[in-house]
Amino acid sequence: MNNILFIEHILSDKSDLGQQLSEQGYSVHSVNNAFDALIQMETTQLEAILLDFSVPKMDSFWVLVARQTRTPIIVLADSSSELERINALELGADDYLARPINVRELQLRLNVLHRRIQVPVNDTVNDYIGFDDTCYTISFADKSLVLTQTEYRLFKYLFERQGVVVTKEELQRRVLHKELGRFDRNLDMHISNTRRKLVKRNLPRELINTVRGQGYSFNF
Template sequence: MSHILIIDDDTELTDLLKEVLDFEGFEVSTACDGEMGLAMMNDTVDLILLDVMMPKLNGFDTLKKLRESWASPVLMLTAKGEEIDRVIGLELGADDYLPKPFSDRELIARIRAILRRSQLQKEVMKEKPADKGDCLTYQDLRLYPGKLEAYCNDTLLELTSTEFALLHHFLLNVGQVITKEVLSLDVLGKRLAAFDRAVDMHVSNLRKKLPEWPDGKPRIKTLRGRGYLFVEGE
């Protein structure tokens, strides 16, 4: 049973969400503000539903503090039409966003997609011929899907679960162009919608955390109109 932590000061909405998620078979905990949510975080939490507008500690500040210690997936709940909220949330390490108001069906679909991606990451490596046990290596990079840990030159990379999934996908397709549509489906678990910048923001965040190749070339190249390419190292 997956454990979901809801952090939202709208108690009426929180009670409704808890009822819906309980019915769907999830274990649910609730917090009415960011400070309480941070205090309730532990290793059993599989996913966090995080509202943006909250007293004491807003969603963005809460997300910053979460990412200092936790890589658990975060689904941001944003105001309808506030694209800036979505962009900032993704830049800070959110895995996805859902504008209010939303339907129960859409929420459950997003949650299941994120959880499915996180759970399947541990199994994917066993099916790939390039695997070496529970470790995928390429040049100076080492990925351990079972632990969701990635190293570059033996230095641990502080990646979110989505950034880890992206890097894993890229390393299984080094030197190949990957479209945004494919990344959205395979990594985010959803079809790419018009004006959806989630893939772009996650790739941008990952690119910032990866050092350049020794020759100064970036590891991830953007091909306008085509997608992304993980550049082969020499």
């Protein structure tokens, strides 16, 4: 299900817009301040962010300027003011809609934004992924992710063997420098922690793919 973050002035379980989006198959997460918005942005894979411009301006501006996600933002405003629209776009909004909101139009705009940000994954990875061996940091597009030394080495080892299934035994020997015991779960724990950190930075956890009964592979 596609997740929509709705930053609105007054929270309401009976929000007409939220209800109509839910009927269209979206999962709507409503918040009314920048702090809760940033938490949702860090913990949820979002399709888009809808920002009600009636939210106190400091919160609205802060979210637009300081956002840490490439998720499209659509500003919802009470008027079609040209100045306000320009202001919103200058602050980083991707689109602007004045009330009354037509849900069908909003859905079409969401689809357009979704298509616009779609980039072939192979191109994205090859062009933007980078490694900093001194800080154990990977960079992906405009994001950076700091890992532990072991997590970093596991990720890089898999990346350098793209398209190849690497067995747990090989990873255990080459990266953890010990043999894989029958009940040893250290490797799985490091992989799980790395995936969790990827998700928190809105990066695809599926970059590290589990091949059942065989091991792991770097997956585009």
